[in-house]
Amino acid sequence: xxxxxxxxxxxxxxxxxxxxxxxxxxxxxxxxxxxxxxxxxxxxxxxxxxxxxxxxxxxxxxxxxxxxxxxxxxxxxxxxxxxxxxxxxxxxxxxxxxxxxxxxxxxxxxxxxxxxxxxxxxxxxxxxxxxxxxxxxxxxxxxxxxxxxxxxxxxxxxxxxxxxxxxxxxxxxxxxxxxxxxxxxxxxxxxxxxxxxxxxxxxxxxxxxxxxxxxxxxxxxxxxxxxxxxxxxxxxxxxxxxxxxxxxxxxxxxxxxxxxxxxxxxxxxxxxxxxxxxxxxxxxxxxxxxxxxxxxxxxxxxxxxxxxxxxxxxxxxxxxxxxxxxxxxxxxxxxxxxxxxxxxxxxxxxxxxxxxxxxxxxxxxxxxxxxxxxxxxxxxxxxxxxxxxxxxxxxxxxxxxxxxxxxxxxxxxxxxxxxxxxxxxxxxxxxxxxxxxxxxxxxxxxxxxxxxxxxxxxxxxxxxxxxxxxxxxxxxxxxxxxxxxxxxxxxxxxxxxxxxxxxxxxxxxxxxxxxxxxxxxx
Numbered sequence: 435x436x437x438x439x440x441x442x443x444x445x446x447x448x449x450x451x452x453x454x455x456x457x458x459x460x461x462x463x464x465x466x467x468x469x470x471x472x473x474x475x476x477x478x479x480x481x482x483x484x485x486x487x488x489x490x491x492x493x494x495x496x497x498x499x500x501x502x503x504x505x506x507x508x509x510x511x512x513x514x515x516x517x518x519x520x521x522x523x524x525x526x527x528x529x530x531x532x533x534x535x536x537x538x539x540x541x542x543x544x545x546x547x548x549x550x551x552x553x554x555x556x557x558x559x560x561x562x563x564x565x566x567x568x569x570x571x572x573x574x575x576x577x578x579x580x581x582x583x584x585x586x587x588x589x590x591x592x593x594x595x596x597x598x599x600x601x602x603x604x605x606x607x608x609x610x611x612x613x614x615x616x617x618x619x620x621x622x623x624x625x626x627x628x629x630x631x632x633x634x635x636x637x638x639x640x641x642x643x644x645x646x647x648x649x650x651x652x653x654x655x656x657x658x659x660x661x662x663x664x665x666x667x668x669x670x671x672x673x674x675x676x677x678x679x680x681x682x683x684x685x686x687x688x689x690x691x692x693x694x695x696x697x698x699x700x701x702x703x704x705x706x707x708x709x710x711x712x713x714x715x716x717x718x719x720x721x722x723x724x725x726x727x728x729x730x731x732x733x734x735x736x737x738x739x740x741x742x743x744x745x746x747x748x749x750x751x752x753x754x755x756x757x758x759x760x761x762x763x764x765x766x767x768x769x770x771x772x773x774x775x776x777x778x779x780x781x782x783x784x785x786x787x788x789x790x791x792x793x794x795x796x797x798x799x800x801x802x803x804x805x806x807x808x809x810x811x812x813x814x815x816x817x818x819x820x821x822x823x824x825x826x827x828x829x830x831x832x833x834x835x836x837x838x839x840x841x842x843x844x845x846x847x848x849x850x851x852x853x854x855x856x857x858x859x860x861x862x863x864x865x866x867x868x869x870x871x872x873x874x875x876x877x878x879x880x881x882x883x884x885x886x887x888x889x890x891x892x893x894x895x896x897x898x899x900x901x902x903x904x905x906x907x908x909x910x911x912x913x914x915x916x917x918x919x920x921x922x923x924x925x926x927x928x929x930x931x932x933x934x935x936x937x938x939x940x941x942x943x944x945x946x947x948x949x950x951x952x953x954x955x956x
Contacts (some may be wrong), residue, residue, distance in 0.1 A: 458529065460565045462585055463577030465536065468560035475596045478603035481613070481639035488543065492599040493606070499646075501638040501665060503547045507598075510540045524566075532564040532572045537582070543598040545635065548665035552634040555601035557594040561585065602635075609633035613640065621647045621660065628663055638665065645669045654687065661685070668759060676764035680781060681756040684709055686768050689777060700798040703777050708794035709756065710786040757783050776806070792816055792919055813926055816919040823913030825920050825945060828937035830911050835933055837909040838900040839940040896943035906944065917948050921955040 480493035486505035514536045516524065524533045538560045545553040561582060564572035578585045613636035616627045621644045628637050628644075641663055648656045654677065660666050661678040668675070677686040684706055692702060765778045780786075793799065793815040799807055807815070817827065828839045900906050914920035920941075928934050942949045 458565075458567045459570050459572050460563065460580055461572035461575050461577045462582040463562045463564070463575050464585060464587070464590060465560040465562050468538075468558060469590060469593055470557070470597060471593060473593065473597045473600055475599035476603055478606055480606060481610075481636045482545075482547070484545075488595040488598050489545075489602060492603060496639070499642065501547060501642055501669065503545050503552065503638060506544045506546065508542050508544070510542070512538045512540075514538060528568055529566040530569045530571060532566045532575075535563040535565075537561045537563065541594050541598075543602070545602060547638050548668070550634065550637065550664055552637065553602055553605050555598040555605075557597040559590055559594070606635055609635050612636070616640070618643060619647065621656075625660055625663060641665050642669055658687065672763055673767055675759075676767040679757055679760050679764060681709060684756070684781075686764075686773060686781070690768075690771070690773055693773070699774055699777070700800045700804070703774075703780070703800065704794050704798055706777055706780045707786065707799060708791060710791050757781050776800075776804075792916075792922070796915075813923060816914065816923045818913045818915065819911070821907050821910045821913050823915050825914045825917060825948075826906055826910040827912040827914065827920070827924070828941045829924070829928060833928075835937055835940075836906075838906040838944075839937055841900045842896050842940040842943050843936055893944060893946055896940075900940075900944070917945065917951045918955065921948070921952045925952070925955055 475492045478493055479496045480489075481496055481500065483495045483500050483502040484490060484493060484505055485502065488507070489505060516533045516535050520531075520534050523531045539558065541557045541559075543555045544551055562575070562577075563582075564575050564577075566572050573579070610633075612633040613627070617623045624640045624644050627633075628640050644660055644663065645666060653674070657667075657670060657674055657678055662682075667678045670678070677690075680686065680688075682688075689702060689706070693699065760782055765775075765781070768778050768781070769775050790799075790812060793807070793812040796815050799812075801807060801811075819831065826836070826838075828836055830836050897903055897906065901909075914923065924934075924937070924941075928937065938952065942952075
């Protein structure tokens, strides 16, 4: 910074010229008093390894076999406007006295391992903003003229790095006595230490120590005992990892044991597939729809915006954690040791289709010959071939509209919401769902039905106009157990037919909440 000020120092003659040449200006300057320039880092043995350029020069791993932690640096900014006194003085002098604001920065460094935050460090500094409308007086303060990006922040960033390194070293020194009191050859004591949450910077080291204490012969039972400790499985050789990755009840060793004890392969496959949360599949489906709309609306006018939106959407997309870090190498180990490849194929974090997950919840996914059901067969599993489900199908088994659909539409019920419902159905029939209302139609349609008609009042009126509930049920020979199943099936089966709009209008009158489910179904 001194070099920067020396370079920018103006002579008296230059300042006089600038006074006449510049009617006003804005200058940015680092507030030297806001940063702890006296901070000193020091060498410290670390209970982990790190590739951070900030910590590496100061923290030396206590041994070569320690886990590597993740180090993330982020920054938050807050703008503080001028003080009341400064405001008055600036106004009275027509900004001869500059208006002074400041950008206060908080730089945070986070040490994390296996999703657990082990430590945080923060360092603060500020950038002053001097502004005058009519006079060049901010030039007296020097710094970066007009553009904050012109500030020389190298010394500041170096000082921030020193502060972070000192803070983490201090945290290690404080926590080390707590770890050293734990018996180093007692895996149960080490596991209790990790579970307690105390001295978190030593959790990677303690977990690695537990893994190192495993018996050389037949260690599976030992590993099973500690497999749920965060990060433990990833410290093991691949041949043991393969058996221990997954949710309780569906880990490789548990699947193999169940099959060896006589459980049917198709039933185990159904369990593995249906363990994927159905609501997560729907969430990701909606996320993909939003991404498609971003591309359609903005790709030609603002590609940079599309890129930013897609990145943000990708970061928010829900993830399934159960088979985290499962690789093809793990799969091959399981297959070679007797786990059927049909099951192994679904021991993954890959997204599942909503149809597959829904079908898995209703029964086996294989036919009598052990072959996986086709997409058409899976789709048919979503509908019941009776009228005992909670929701009646507007289509009969022969593909025509049920009688109650015509009655409901002929009675012109739901006039307030009819146009909106028809718009939803029509959009789907043309495969242009959600094109005309940004970010989904659930709020529009739900609001129209709920606010202006009232869900219950509208539903009861529609049922009455259709001949009553018993008439609706008797005229239906197909039904569904859930509205998501109903929306998926009807969209896939009849979405391009000419009478789809009529069917959706009637169904939404009987089941007002169906409109939002339909709008979020791909």
